[in-house]
Amino acid sequence: MKSIQDALYNWLSIKIVADARPDDLSAQETFAFFQQMLEQDFSVKEVSVTKDEMSYTVSYKIDHQEETKRFPVELIECMYEQIKQEPEKFRNYPSA
Incomplete structure (x- = not known):
């Protein structure tokens, strides 16, 4: 993944x-995979997430420089909403 924006989007979507x-x-x-990617590939540290009615804001540091990205709520929660609407397609399987 070449873009930190894409990595953060995927990280936040699966975090939800x-x-x-x-x-x-x-x-x-x-x-855990996306968390590791952020840390190893992009040197992201100190990630925090806030949410308001319209968006998620992800704050993080790279080389002691604070940065932020915003993502629309409906985009980030799309995967989770699909799971809630069709739970039979997204079963939990216990670990061995």
Whole structure:
């Protein structure tokens, strides 16, 4: 992934799912993958997320420089909304 914007979008989208479904091993593993990508590929540190009615704001540091990106709520929550609407397609499978 070449863009930090894309990496943050994917990280935040799966974070919403992983936070809502702590027993979903796939969501937890995918979140960890994107977390590692942010840290190793983009040197992102100290990530925080805030939400208002319209958007999520992700604040983070790269080389001690604080930066922010905003994402529309409906875009970020799209994956989780689909899971809620069709839960039979997104079952949790227990770890072995």
